[in-house]
Amino acid sequence: MLELIRQLGRSGISQFEKLGRAxxxxxxxxxxxxxxxxxxxxxxxxxxxxxxLSLLIIVVSGLFVGMVLxxxxxxxxxxxxxxxxxxxxxxxxxVRELGPVVTALLFAGRAGSALAAEIGLMKxxxxxxxxxxxxxxxxxxxxxxxFLAGFISMPLLAAIFSAVGVYGGYFVGVGLLGVxxxxxxxxxQAKVDLYDDILNGVIKxxxxxxxxxxxxxxxxxxxIPTSEGVSRATTRxxxxxxxxxxxxxxxxxxxxxxx
Amino acid sequence: MxxxxxxxxxxxxxxxxxxxxxxxxxxxxxxxxSFGSTNSYQVMARFENIGGLKVRSAVTAGxxxxxxxxxxxxxxxxxxxxxxxxxxxxxxxxPDDTSASIYTAGxxxxxxxxxxxxxxxxxxxxxxxxxxxxxxxVLEKLVSKFLFDKASEGETQ
Amino acid sequence: xxDTPNGKDNDTLVRIRxxxxxxxxxKIFDGVDLDIPRGGITAIMGPSGxxxxxxxxxxxxxxxxxxxxxxxxGLEVQKLSRNGLYELRKRMGMLFQxxxxxxxxxxxxxxxxxxxxxxxxxxxxxxxxxxxxLQAVGLRGARDLMPSELSGGMARRIxxxxxxxxxxxxxxxxxxxxxxxxxxxxxLVQLIRLINDALGLTSIIVSHDVKETAAISDYxxxxxxxxxxGHGTPAALDSTDxxxxxQFMHGLPDGPVPFHYPAPDYAEDLLNQxx
Numbered sequence: 213m214l215e216l217i218r219q220l221g222r223s224g225i226s227q228f229e230k231l232g233r234a235x236x237x238x239x240x241x242x243x244x245x246x247x248x249x250x251x252x253x254x255x256x257x258x259x260x261x262x263x264x265l266s267l268l269i270i271v272v273s274g275l276f277v278g279m280v281l282x283x284x285x286x287x288x289x290x291x292x293x294x295x296x297x298x299x300x301x302x303x304x305x306x307v308r309e310l311g312p313v314v315t316a317l318l319f320a321g322r323a324g325s326a327l328a329a330e331i332g333l334m335k336x337x338x339x340x341x342x343x344x345x346x347x348x349x350x351x352x353x354x355x356x357x358x359f360l361a362g363f364i365s366m367p368l369l370a371a372i373f374s375a376v377g378v379y380g381g382y383f384v385g386v387g388l389l390g391v392x393x394x395x396x397x398x399x400x401q402a403k404v405d406l407y408d409d410i411l412n413g414v415i416k417x418x419x420x421x422x423x424x425x426x427x428x429x430x431x432x433x434x435x436i437p438t439s440e441g442v443s444r445a446t447t448r449x450x451x452x453x454x455x456x457x458x459x460x461x462x463x464x465x466x467x468x469x470x471x
Numbered sequence: 472m473x474x475x476x477x478x479x480x481x482x483x484x485x486x487x488x489x490x491x492x493x494x495x496x497x498x499x500x501x502x503x504x505s506f507g508s509t510n511s512y513q514v515m516a517r518f519e520n521i522g523g524l525k526v527r528s529a530v531t532a533g534x535x536x537x538x539x540x541x542x543x544x545x546x547x548x549x550x551x552x553x554x555x556x557x558x559x560x561x562x563x564x565x566p567d568d569t570s571a572s573i574y575t576a577g578x579x580x581x582x583x584x585x586x587x588x589x590x591x592x593x594x595x596x597x598x599x600x601x602x603x604x605x606x607x608x609v610l611e612k613l614v615s616k617f618l619f620d621k622a623s624e625g626e627t628q
Numbered sequence: 629x630x631d632t633p634n635g636k637d638n639d640t641l642v643r644i645r646x647x648x649x650x651x652x653x654x655k656i657f658d659g660v661d662l663d664i665p666r667g668g669i670t671a672i673m674g675p676s677g678x679x680x681x682x683x684x685x686x687x688x689x690x691x692x693x694x695x696x697x698x699x700x701x702g703l704e705v706q707k708l709s710r711n712g713l714y715e716l717r718k719r720m721g722m723l724f725q726x727x728x729x730x731x732x733x734x735x736x737x738x739x740x741x742x743x744x745x746x747x748x749x750x751x752x753x754x755x756x757x758x759x760x761x762l763q764a765v766g767l768r769g770a771r772d773l774m775p776s777e778l779s780g781g782m783a784r785r786i787x788x789x790x791x792x793x794x795x796x797x798x799x800x801x802x803x804x805x806x807x808x809x810x811x812x813x814x815x816l817v818q819l820i821r822l823i824n825d826a827l828g829l830t831s832i833i834v835s836h837d838v839k840e841t842a843a844i845s846d847y848x849x850x851x852x853x854x855x856x857x858g859h860g861t862p863a864a865l866d867s868t869d870x871x872x873x874x875q876f877m878h879g880l881p882d883g884p885v886p887f888h889y890p891a892p893d894y895a896e897d898l899l900n901q902x903x
Contacts, residue, residue: 333731337726337728338724338728339728339730341728342724342728342730343730344690344717345688345690345720346722346790347718347746348745
């Protein structure tokens with residue numbers, strides 16, 4: 213019994229140590245940003261691998277989520293004779309919640325795990341150590357560009373997801389189910405507010421981008437440099453990112469959309 | 472450091488696509504078009520009860536949106552709600568005996584102010600006061616009035 | 629080279645005094661004194677796990693000692709500021725056991741990496757320098773390959789070319805001969821000696837390959853259990869009195885480091901059948 217408590221305490225302390233390391237790591241990364249002004253090529257290369265290569269899954273998912281929302285929304289609203297409001301239902305769901313959150317989860321799964329694995333592997337094959345011995349700070353050269361790329365990509369990907377989703381709902385609702393074209397857009401435009409809904413959605417995706425990329429990059433950097441350690445780091449990235457995104461989503465929603 | 476021309480091109484297109492998506496959301500999906508820096512002038516109206524009226528609620532005339540509610544205050548000397556309306560400058564010919572009523576859009580919809588023009592020669596200007604107002608219908612008062620009327624009907628019989 | 633290394637400052641590149649270092653509960657260095665003379669090849673040998681790689685990290689400033697001093701070229705490594713440490717590292721080259729080439733760059737870009745990062749030289753000059761370094765290790769024709777396409781021996785030679793890119797004053801080799809076939813081993817051995825003499829470097833080799841290391845080293849330190857148990861020229865150590873050093877240098881299976889892991893009496897163990 214006592215041993216259990218001792219173990220709990222030990223793991224708790226090590227979690228706090230990890231949190232401290234993660235924060236110091238974040239500060240060092242922020243300091244490393246100025247180096248990228250001299251070397252924009254690094255950032256561009258990372259935007260490619262983190263942002264552009266995630267486009268496919270984001271667009272496809274956005275399309276299907278929008279189409280399903282159109283279908284489900286229609287089925288529910290038609291009982292109240294309110295199917296003209298389908299545009300509002302689809303747009304608000306996506307712009308406020310599904311856009312930022314689903315994009316963040318998909319991003320964590322695709323780009324986040326890739327980042328963690330890549331950095332972890334660099335650590336395991338002593339590339340990071342080698343860079344240090346060549347008097348190049350690996351945090352400035354390897355970590356900072358990847359972090360900035362994730363932070364920039366996330367809101368863009370979320371916006372693409374939302375736009376594609378709204379049109380997906382349009383395709384199903386208006387194209388297939390016969391909702392009035394004008395009603396779909398006009399009701400939506402009346403009810404969706406630029407600041408309250410769209411801007412808040414963008415803010416959410418910025419916060420998610422920061423947190424997910426931070427987790428991915430740190431797990432890779434902090435990993436035990438063995439193949440087992442790297443694979444565990446990759447898994448942890450996705451799991452912790454999911455927790456963080458969903459938890460932060462609740463907090464942000466309460467702050468933004470509560471009274 | 473393989474940032475060749477193709478990579479840079481694709482990254483540029485990605486950022487353009489993301490920004491375009493944001494624009495689409497702003498233009499097509501939101502109420503941006505009804506925003507903007509259209510010039511407006513302010514007019515006050517006092518109500519006994521504004522019901523569920525909110526700031527940014529619509530102000531209409533003949534069913535067309537001509538402005539927005541920009542502020543709601545309470546005058547605790549005269550015990551009235553004071554509502555400030557922002558009317559778009561291009562609608563500058565409202566007579567100064569125009570009435571303002573608070574209606575509900577649809578059965579469960581949100582509340583808005585409808586302007587009914589009067590017949591005066593003078594027009595509403597920045598800072599004018601709308602004198603004729605009709606407060607919002609509060610459901611509970613309607614119900615209790617209905618019950619009261621029904622009850623007194625029963626008594627007189 | 630005389631039997632004992634010269635203690636004067638301008639003859640000693642790396643001076644280690646009373647070094648203590650522990651990792652967790654395990655004491656890795658327990659009062660180690662080392663002098664690495666300038667201009668020659670000094671080997672640090674010992675059984676696996678004695679912390680030889682840790683010693684290189686201490687010299688390079690990646691780790692700080694618990695107690696004692698590590699001086700490189702007169703500078704106290706652990707007292708250097710971050711910038712000072714980075715300046716010092718530009719004058720050191722390090723060859724990792726696995727080569728540690730950056731996997732997303734070509735061979736050419738890998739060797740060019742320190743030049744591009746630290747010098748403001750134009751690309752045309754960098755190209756010439758890279759080709760010269762690659763020529764020195766015999767792999768100029770491999771310049772457009774990716775690290776994943778290289779054999780282990782080739783990767784180490786590329787890493788060596790990268791380590792000499794900035795013309796450092798010293799190079800540290802971490803287990804350079806481990807797992808090499810005879811031909812690439814021979815090439816590497818010759819390269820290390822050649823480069824050391826041609827460029828006037830000081831080389832530190834950490835290894836447990838006695839034969840190859842002894843063939844090219846000018847001076848050898850043998851470390852075990854956190855202490856220096858013997859040092860001298862290869863010839864001196866070959867005919868040493870110390871049992872321990874003799875077991876190590878000649879590769880004898882049994883001696884001060886026993887063959888058998890501690891266990892109870894053999895006969896009793898067999899007959900008792902109790903677990």
